[in-house]
Amino acid sequence: MHELVNKVRMLRAGFVFSEPQILEIANSFQQAMTDGLTGKGSSLKMLPSFLTKPTGREKGIYLAIDFGGTNVRILTVGIKGNGEYRILKRRSFPLQDRGKGYDFTSREATGTDLFQFIAGQIESLLEPGQIYPLGFTFSFPSQQTGVNQAILIKWTKEIQTSGVEGHNVSEMLQKALVCKNLIQVIPRAIINDTVGTLLTSSYIDRYADIGSICGTGHNTCYIEPSSPITGKPMIINMESGNFNELPATKYDLQLDRQSQIPGEQRLEKMVGGQYIGELTRIIIQDFINKKLLFVSGRPEIFFTPYKIKSEDITRLLTDESPDLTDVSQWLKTICRIPHSLLEERITLRTIASIVIIRSIQLVTATFTGVLKHIDPSLEKRHTIAIDGSLYELMPGYASKLNITFKNIFKGKSDLIETKLTKDGSGVGAAIAAAIVED
CATH class of the missing domain: 3.40.367.20 (Hexokinase; domain 1)
Structure with a gap:
């Protein structure tokens, strides 16, 4: 003792x-x-x-992807001005599901596979005729050269998807959206x-x-x-x-x-x-x-x-x-x-x-x-x-x-x-x- x-x-x-x-x-x-x-x-x-504080006067309906780990969230957000906002719709999904036979976080998965899977989850949140400026939260060390340009430096949080490190993730997402014919979704910013x-x-x-x-x-x-x-x-x-x-x-x-x-x-x-x-x-x-x-x-x-x-x-x-x-x-x-x-x-x-x-x-x-x-x-x-x-x-x-x-x-x-x-x-x-x- x-x-x-x-x-x-x-x-x-x-x-x-x-x-x-x-x-x-x-x-x-x-x-x-x-x-x-x-x-x-x-x-x-x-x-x-490449961003500073918002003014609090911003308004509109926006789409957001939150990719911070093995689960991804997608939101549509109504921004009302005067510091007010409301989450209109949301959904989340795992990037790995052994029961369903997929794992987009492994070395065997490619970046193309990963981003096409994410893009494929978006459609159910969209309203016909609505244009959605998109903000993308990508929570991994990335070198930004502009507000909508980010190159992944290195995966963390035990994610190992191949073909993403050293590549522009904004462009990879954009290509996936085009592939899924989601032309009403317009990427505007990528952030941590x-x-x-x-x-x-x-x-x-x-x-x-x-x-x-x-x-x-x-x-x-x-x-x-x-x-x-x-x-x-x-x-x-x-x-x-x-x-x-x-x-x-x-x-x-x-x-x-x-x-x-x-x-x-x-x-x-x-x-x-x-x-x-x-x-x-x-x-x-x-x-x-x-x-x-x-x-x-x-x-x-x-x-x-x-x-x-x-x-x-x-x-x-x-x-x-x-x-x-x-x-x-x-x-x-x-x-x-x-x-x-x-x-x-x-x-x-x-x-x-x-x-x-x-x-x-x-x-x-x-x-x-x-x-x-x-x-x-x-x-x-x-x-x-x-x-x-x-x-x-x-x-x-x-x-x-x-x-x-x-x-x-x-x-x-x-x-x-x-x-x-x-x-x-x-x-x-x-x-x-x-x-x-x-």
Whole structure:
């Protein structure tokens, strides 16, 4: 028991940061932003969007595609002006369905197959005689050369579709629409999901100047006051999930080695919903190997990569009963562990909590780096628009993020507001199309 307590204490010391450490990471992030903007070597790509804030007066009916992972959403959005909008129709569909015999995310699938499949899902949302300017949210690292031109740099989120990296995804979508004879759909803008989230929030909130995804993946964008391209305000997609100037533990290194892109997306692998379950599993596996947990057996779930999901972490953290009854039930039904000690259940919950606390601290550190860049003395109000399941659904995530801000900025933290922006990536694509059309 004493050895288990010491192991948990060492884990916490390696994961949870002090305020000076958070500020040190924030400063490194700010420097990486500057380096990226000025063309120096940086893990932040600092990609231009060629868009700035909407005026709030945009109007019309627009089509939006939201492609951010293995599920794609299509929306028709009525934008009414005065910061008002309404989702008129929506549908979502998976890019992989083994029951139906397809997987457009595998190496065997081509980009042509992928985009023709997406285009084929659009027709059911269209009204006869209506022209639909299209905004396309494409949430993968892409080099933009214009508001409707984007070349995929590299797939992330374990997608491997061939023939897309290094190609203009806007042109691939356009060809697919023509192939499906959807001539009433007119592509106008391509954006990242963080840009969409920021556009959606800034359409109704003039203080919104940072947008972030805290869900399966992680990335942040912001409004650069003076773009190196135009000298005017422009939304910059940082691809911040790739930030790598971070103190990594042996568990982070193990997760990185076994991933499909070792050495890349280091921040995302420490904070994103795609990885927090796996990171927790790797830690628990180490505890089991050291005979500190479940000494009477070897639960396979903790020795099978990616078997533990963010939903399991949520379940561990939600249980507040004195004997952790729900955790016990989870161990019985999901993990096939019929008997567990209370100390073991507490340890699992503590490990999950430590992983989540570090996620919150790292995300807050990067937001702090952005704020230091755009408002060094923190003299103005700022809204950080956030979408994603971690921020919305993980117990304590949003509140602890705001507490961390309070600790860092002391009396000035009231100038910072974080705001859940639902459907931001989809609605934002429609707003992007509206900005171009306006």
